[in-house]
Amino acid sequence: MTAKRVHVRREGFVAEVALHNPERYNALSRQVVEELKEAAALLATAADVRAVIVHGGESKAFCSGADLKERQGMGDAQVYEMVHLLRETVTLYERLPMPVIAAVHGMAFGGGCELALACDIRLMSEDAQIGLTEVSWAIIPGAGGCIRLPQLVGPAVAKELIFTARKLTAAEALGIGLVNRVVAREELLPAAREMAVRIAAQGPLAVRAAKRAINGGLALGTGLALEWEAYQSILPTEDRQEGLRAFAEKRPPEYRGR
DSSP: OOOOSEEEEEETTEEEEEEOOGGGTTOBOHHHHHHHHHHHHHHHTOTTOOEEEEEOTTSSSSBOOBOHHHHTTOOHHHHHHHHHHHHHHHHHHHTOSSOEEEEEOSEEETHHHHHHHHSSEEEEETTOEEEOOGGGGTOOOOSSHHHHHHHHHOHHHHHHHHHHTOOEEHHHHHHTTSSSEEEOGGGHHHHHHHHHHHHHTSOHHHHHHHHHHHHHHHOOHHHHHHHHHHHHHHTTOHHHHHHHHHHHHTSOOOOOOO
16 A cells, blocks of 8 residues: 555644655655545635645755656656646645645745745745745646746746746745744744734634635736646756656756757
């Protein structure tokens, strides 16, 4: 029997979703994404859950991004399907009716960063790093990163970060407003739980209504459609395949712009 890669636990009005793919630094394999989607679907109808925490469990990372080792064995159609599944899953967490807190430790790169961006609030440990690193592998953020990051830090800063695939320290992420708070590693989950409990103590219908109002005003729909169109244009390129080969061979990629 295949081990579960996403664990869900409840304590009072708070639910926790913990990734459990430690040997791959919580990389987003198909199994991980499918189980994340299942967890979101269950939480979406949980009327007695007032706050959710997403974290990396016992792994050394929150989420290292796409499982590039798994991607190497996929054709373009399978990659298309996989990224579409990830987009849907990340968006489900954004659309959960209750507030969602990301507790980020270790690293949150690529799709892992996009998952954190879809959460309402982000806490980060002092030793963590975060970034949309996709262009270093000749692809673009395809799960909402091109839309959500500019809304958080502004278009110019977001463009710099995405175009350079820069990895930010926790202090840098806090400085540009990408995360709400930075704490010591041992304080990360306690701080997230304290915040979740505080949210859960408020009027639950009012909190859900406030989230709907804020997210509705951001109007993400059109932007997400444009990002998906751009992602599809990159999928069949030679450079994307070179990025995967370079990752497997542990060497710098040699991109040719085709």
